[in-house]
Amino acid sequence: MKKLVPLIILLCCSHLKAQQPVVDPQISDFVKNANKDSLRANVEKMVSFGTRHTMSSTTDPKRGIGAARNWVLAKFRHYAKNSGGRMEVYLQNQDLKPDGKRINKVTNLGNAIALLKGTDPNDKRIIIMSGHLDSRVSDVMDAQSDAPGANDDASGVAAVIEAARVLSTSKFPASILFVAVSGEEQGLLGAKMLADQAKNENWQVLAVLNNDMIGNNTFDQTNKGEKPKLRVFSEGLPAIDTEKAAAGLRALGLENDGAARQLARYTKETGERYVKDIDIKLIYRNDRFLRGGDHTPFVNHGFTAVRLTDWFENYDHQHQDIKLENGKQYGDLIKFMDFDYLKTNTEVNVAVLANLAKSPQQPMNVKMAVRELTNSTALRWEKPEIGKVKGYNILIRETSSAVWTEKIFTTETSATVLYSKDNFLFAVQSVSENGNESLPVIPQVSR
Numbered sequence: 001m002k003k004l005v006p007l008i009i010l011l012c013c014s015h016l017k018a019q020q021p022v023v024d025p026q027i028s029d030f031v032k033n034a035n036k037d038s039l040r041a042n043v044e045k046m047v048s049f050g051t052r053h054t055m056s057s058t059t060d061p062k063r064g065i066g067a068a069r070n071w072v073l074a075k076f077r078h079y080a081k082n083s084g085g086r087m088e089v090y091l092q093n094q095d096l097k098p099d100g101k102r103i104n105k106v107t108n109l110g111n112a113i114a115l116l117k118g119t120d121p122n123d124k125r126i127i128i129m130s131g132h133l134d135s136r137v138s139d140v141m142d143a144q145s146d147a148p149g150a151n152d153d154a155s156g157v158a159a160v161i162e163a164a165r166v167l168s169t170s171k172f173p174a175s176i177l178f179v180a181v182s183g184e185e186q187g188l189l190g191a192k193m194l195a196d197q198a199k200n201e202n203w204q205v206l207a208v209l210n211n212d213m214i215g216n217n218t219f220d221q222t223n224k225g226e227k228p229k230l231r232v233f234s235e236g237l238p239a240i241d242t243e244k245a246a247a248g249l250r251a252l253g254l255e256n257d258g259a260a261r262q263l264a265r266y267t268k269e270t271g272e273r274y275v276k277d278i279d280i281k282l283i284y285r286n287d288r289f290l291r292g293g294d295h296t297p298f299v300n301h302g303f304t305a306v307r308l309t310d311w312f313e314n315y316d317h318q319h320q321d322i323k324l325e326n327g328k329q330y331g332d333l334i335k336f337m338d339f340d341y342l343k344t345n346t347e348v349n350v351a352v353l354a355n356l357a358k359s360p361q362q363p364m365n366v367k368m369a370v371r372e373l374t375n376s377t378a379l380r381w382e383k384p385e386i387g388k389v390k391g392y393n394i395l396i397r398e399t400s401s402a403v404w405t406e407k408i409f410t411t412e413t414s415a416t417v418l419y420s421k422d423n424f425l426f427a428v429q430s431v432s433e434n435g436n437e438s439l440p441v442i443p444q445v446s447r
Contacts, residue, residue, distance in 0.1 A: 022435025131156025155215030360387025
């Protein structure tokens, strides 16, 4: 991180010190354990089911989405053996009636889930990693034709399965839910089913990482010397209480500091800390232009969720019938996959999941004193109720900066920094003994 001002000006109190990123060796080992051959085998197996269309067969043992989701569940159960009994594997499902839209017959909708339970019984936080199991061809209602869906979205599901394998032996305070959802192409149906359950049962969903098309980098080869890029989409305004929330954001100049934007920044910082060969790009919209993904139902319920996806979409190999026209091959085939790129993006997910799951809860009641006009900024907060805390990072950036550019560490629960609240933005995050940071909390004003 570049310094905003000379260090001597930063440290107005003896308990403050500039903080460099801390690399947790356990997380580094998890990241290194992601395996390209395992990812390739996962994609090949999913493609072998012919089609994974949401309305394809759920009873055929070899073809259709039923066979595919049963295979995912079997993979989860195999890795659950490494978890010491903490990984619960199950199928969340319901029968859908024709809806006059993209469901034209009674359809059994099923999400394959593996829940790796946290070790702290008092820590109810859940971090979700998702990909969508279903696939399609040009006609979204065609449930019969071969729809390999190699990148869209066998890549995301392969990453979910591989992350479950890598982290199955972990013992983190918080829980991680790995899910291959169905019904994405028919209207985000499986993700909505899961988000509705989370809302109705008051799950403490800390973050959702939705991975959709993360395995095709061949469209990004114009600048050979550059690192491969991964997009992270995040919403700006919260989807609930929008009018009231928007007024508060406008008043404080926090239009770019909602919870999803904080998760996106966290994903970029943590991902690039542990994975060197990646350039994570923050895209300031909930999803691609006028489109949506499986994180959207969570966003609509007020949960913190982002989408991870390829830098460019290659439309010759997305939502296409398999065909050869004028010498050009169409279709979402394995031969257009980049498994080194998929491995790198899987590593990013592993790093973010592990760092979040090892972190303490966020600091509570973070406040900024505004009673007096001053060019310094006084902050205070309270220790989180759950998690062992070594200290706290005060995060600082200029209002025009996309990412936090300064971290100041303190073991106290208050600090005054010589930065004007007119020109800079602030947040506070809890830090564990191993340097694992919570998501940042933007201070509220205190008069």
